[in-house]
Amino acid sequence: MAPQLEPFFKQVDASSNDFIDRLRKAVAIPSVSAQDENRKDVFRMGQWLADELTALGAEVEQRPLGKQPGKEHLELPPVVVARYGNDKNKRTILVYGHYDVQPALMEDGWATEPFELTIDEKDRMYGRGATDDKGPVLGWLNVIDAHRKAGIEFPVNLLCCFEGMEEYGSEGLDDFIQAESKKYFKDTDAVCISDNYWLGTEKPCLTYGLRGCNYYSISISGPAQDLHSGVFGGSAHEPMTDLVNVMSKLVDSQGNILIPGLMDLVAPLTEEEKTLYGNISYTMDNLHESLGAETGIHPTKERTLMARWRYPSLSIHGVEGAYSAPGAKTVIPAKVIGKFSIRTVPNMESEDVNKLVFDHVKAEFAKLNSKNTLDVWLQHDGKWWVASPKHWNFSAASKAVQQVFGVEPDMTREGGSIPVTLTFEQATGKNVLLLPMGSSTDAAHSINEKLDKRNYIEGTKLLGAYLHYVAEEPTSA
Amino acid sequence: MAPQLEPFFKQVDASSNDFIDRLRKAVAIPSVSAQDENRKDVFRMGQWLADELTALGAEVEQRPLGKQPGKEHLELPPVVVARYGNDKNKRTILVYGHYDVQPALMEDGWATEPFELTIDEKDRMYGRGATDDKGPVLGWLNVIDAHRKAGIEFPVNLLCCFEGMEEYGSEGLDDFIQAESKKYFKDTDAVCISDNYWLGTEKPCLTYGLRGCNYYSISISGPAQDLHSGVFGGSAHEPMTDLVNVMSKLVDSQGNILIPGLMDLVAPLTEEEKTLYGNISYTMDNLHESLGAETGIHPTKERTLMARWRYPSLSIHGVEGAYSAPGAKTVIPAKVIGKFSIRTVPNMESEDVNKLVFDHVKAEFAKLNSKNTLDVWLQHDGKWWVASPKHWNFSAASKAVQQVFGVEPDMTREGGSIPVTLTFEQATGKNVLLLPMGSSTDAAHSINEKLDKRNYIEGTKLLGAYLHYVAEEPTSA
Incomplete structure (x- = not known):
């Protein structure tokens, strides 16, 4: 174990109720970017996030993006950028997330108030944005918080880029990232995005490709x-x-x-790549469950995953x-x-x-x-995106998963696209890692969105451990 | 010429302004069957029609059809049935038409008020229902009127069946026709329906088939x-x-x-049938005009008409x-x-x-x-419908066309369906003739619906002449 991880983990456990309170406050702000009447709440959410980061000692800016194209009566919510640490001898990691959420109404069929974090007997924390993407964003804040409380030196310089329009096409973000790549983001050594999901419910994954x-x-x-x-x-x-x-x-x-x-x-499919799919924690039953039907084309999980990825x-x-x-x-x-x-x-x-x-x-x-x-x-x-999973950014994340969850992560790709991934790669020229916190059953975009307490708390440990391993990994391709 | 036709024609010409006034009054009643708020106008139109027929000496009944299925707060408008003449020595002709109309609003793009008959310099009479189907329905009334004014014996017994729901699926009509086939309609020797259009603008047609x-x-x-x-x-x-x-x-x-x-x-196409299409007054230009494009499949008018009919x-x-x-x-x-x-x-x-x-x-x-x-x-x-065009019902109509328009009518079929045609044939077991009054440019169902004065006045002569020839034709198949 990296030397500072044990006290960090202990502090995360000790602060877990505070971290859940933090998520409760965030979920309570209905920052729905697609609905005009909630635009003020999106701004309120950006301000709240900036205040939290400032209180944790980060240098924070709210960067305006101007009027919303096609809806000029609306201001785009700001990109909240933050820097925590400015040590030339440390690596600088740029993390991305978003503080806006999908729409949600009780009458859509929610079992609980969507903007009120509700924890059931199985420690499932229900609420709009819990997993997409307020939980992961707050994960980074929790990591800083735990380090400060436990008096542990922060292992890297952290740059944050949190937007408020992701659920409405990330209006204005691409230009912002391009423009800041040689300015605010210029020290970036690698990028980490936590805005996707495990393939299943038990085993974490690192995602290195998108179609x-x-x-x-x-x-x-x-x-x-x-x-x-x-x-x-x-x-x-x-x-x-x-x-x-x-x-x-x-x-x-x-x-x-x-x-x-x-x-x-x-x-072409190489022999080496072929061997990757057999180890992935996925079954044909998982496919049938997602489809709600047994209408899969391929007989094996390997061929199914290849077809999707x-x-x-x-x-x-x-x-x-x-x-x-x-x-x-x-x-x-x-x-x-x-x-x-x-x-x-x-x-x-x-x-x-x-x-x-x-x-x-x-x-x-x-x-x-x-x-x-x-x-x-x-x-x-x-465009599709494929990163090198052998980069130190990925090996650090892999070690963190093993440390926190005791398993080697699945190395996955996804069939859909997360366009900002490619934007970060092209703008910074650095390796990008997708490091999900939530699981496949979290129902992002759907009714009864949730984040399991385990995914949130162990996920916070994962993000912190990842930063510690990042600090130690030798330079690679 | 049948002996009584000349004084009848003279009277029609002499009364033409009255007949146009009659159409003006009918068009002024917005009897839109598809719109709940106009249901009272449909009833008003039925009453007006019954009053006109009564004033002309017909025995008239307004037959209720009950509540409208699926819209039980609305009464279906009545079928206006009428008998004019009851002479056992004369043939009895059942004529069908409808007194309801399609919706029409100025803002749809009408050049004139749709419920105000407006006659332009080319004697085109614009107004909703002018050609579909108030003009033809009033044609039958005009025929009675002219006979009475000129003191000419009416050549047949006339049974009228005028419904008020044709533009909304003829709710309730099929059952009514079936039920009355052995009662009110039991004397019927043949049926004549005037609710379709000439193939072009110059030459009348008789229609003997529908797909x-x-x-x-x-x-x-x-x-x-x-x-x-x-x-x-x-x-x-x-x-x-x-x-x-x-x-x-x-x-x-x-x-x-x-x-x-x-x-x-x-x-199979017989040699005899094949010869029918060449004489039809129709060109490929007519097709291209209707399509608004030269995307016809077949190179000749014959093959085109066969494809449609x-x-x-x-x-x-x-x-x-x-x-x-x-x-x-x-x-x-x-x-x-x-x-x-x-x-x-x-x-x-x-x-x-x-x-x-x-x-x-x-x-x-x-x-x-x-x-x-x-x-x-x-x-x-x-089901498709094909009548025998050699029946006396058709030969009488053909002679009437020749008398009024000086040409032999095109014997046509249509590609679309007019379901009531088959209902009358099956209920009465008698020959059914489609005898259109309007032309292909009348824009029924569209904006700027019109009926040419020529088609209305000469059409009234045609309907009357048809009844006179019906009285003379020898019995046929």
Whole structure:
């Protein structure tokens, strides 16, 4: 054990009620970034967080981001940045989190008041933002607090970047991070983000990869206005028929992407990588539980995890412009827009993917010999991210997990995207680690969001231990 | 010319201003059946119509239809039935029309007040209901009126059946017609319905066929709730992928239905029938004008008309449960319901069509090897209708067209359905004729609905002349 960990752990246990009180106060502020009427609460939450950090001895600033684009009557909530420690001989770790939350109403089906931390007999702490992301943010504050109370030297310089718009697209944050990368964040040696979840409920994980996402629209138009299918059916090319035909050529029922050349862009699976998946604490039952059905494609957990983490996937999301209500309507829609997206992985470059998609869609449409008009375009893209899990940032975190939880963490990737991850990597040029505190059952974004007391208190120990190991790890790639 | 026609025609011309005044009064009553707040106006319109018929010497009854199903606070408007003449030596003709109208608001884009008949310099009479269906209904009243004024014996017994819920699904009418078929309507020798339109603007037509419609839903479900495509994409069978695949096997871009055996149910095209289409007053330009685009499938008008009238067609209307809004959402929908319908023609029996559809959809889904769950069902069906255009009912109408307009009418079918047509045929067992008054440019159901003065006045002559020829025609098949 790193020499200072034992007194630190003891202090965390001794202060655990204070830490839970801290979380209770944070949850009580309904900092819902998506709702105009709560904007004042988001500001209040930022102020509260700044006050807490100041009281703990950090140098704090609330950085304004200006008006909200498209909603100019609203000010964007500030980024709360803080520095704790300024010792040239120590590593500087930049940590990110967010202090805004998703909307929550009792009538959505919550069992308890969403903005009142409620602890049940199994030590589950219910409340909006408990796990996403107030618990993890306060984890960093708790670490400072415990060090001060126990009189232990803080092992690193800590830079905090806590935003208040994460649940509404992180408006303004990318530009801020870019602008501060050579200023406020210039000393950063590595980045740590605690804003995702364990794969299950028992075993912590370190996350080193995320898939990207390229989102496409296919528009097919024909007549100048919607037609009556009785009057015109059979006499004119129908856009919906063409769209369904083209979309049926994108992916098969087994999830195989049918776009020629696309799979050639995917980094080959190495023998070494193959061995990683077998050790992951995950079962097919876990998948079936998440799906609420046994409709998984692959027979093994290894192949399932690869499908979610390291292979691309293509999903068809829906059709705009066609009849979508319950009941029956005999319309021939004049113009329909199909939506689909491809989750991207190394080494798929967005431009290459776009070209293959556009060529394929156009070629399939040409085969139809339709007089309708096709258009296909990229709505937005976000790049995949993969960090080196052998970097000292990860080995320090791994040692911390072993110290606190007595197990080696699962090294995981995720299928979805957390865009700020890539922004930090590109802006700082440093290794980024995702170090989750909550578990897979925490129901972030859903009703009855919770954080287990164990995840919060042991998670606080984990974040602190991570900083101690960071201070000791030899420099690596 | 039938002997009494000349004085009748003269009287119609002499009374034309009165007849236009009659239409003006009718248009001024906003008898919108779809809007609760106008229900009193629908009743007022029924009363006005009954009063007009009474004043013309008809025996009139307003038959109640009870409460509106699903809207029990509303009474259904009455069916206005009337008998004019009761001479056992004359034929009895049952005529149908409706006195309710579609909704209409200035802000929808009307150039004139919709409930104020406005006549422009080209003698186009604008107003909601002018052509659909107040003009044609009043045509029958005008015929009685002109006969009385000119002192001409009425050539037939006339039975009127005017409903007030046509624009809202003809609630209650089918049961009424069935119930009265052996009572109020028992003397009926033939039926005439004036509630459709000429194929173009110059040449009248007689309509002897309508396609039917079988409307289907395909539901495919998998996970218990919508999934995040980042987290689960690639690991689970996606209902939308399966649905798009199955729907792509229903019809091709050229309108060919891909359901095995379905086209075998279609009555073969005879050499005699083939010759009918060449003479129809219709051009490919007419099609392109209606479409607002040159996206017709077939190169000739003959093949186009056959596609609309005498061949089945399959249209895909949309998808329920998938993402249908503008923008981007990365959802994997848990359950999606595809909607499509088949326009049916002789000799397709609904049960046979259903079996072929269900078998095909199930077989195509089975090929996908998906673990998702499929369901396919018929939402509703309505049978096709084809009358014998050689019946005296049609030959009388044909002579009337030649007399009034100097041309032989086009013998047409329609691609859409007018369900009451089949109801009258089945309830009375008699020949049904569709004898339209308005033209293809009348914009029924749309803004700026109109009826040309020529169509109204010459149309009144047409309805009267038809009754005179009906009285003379020898009995036929």
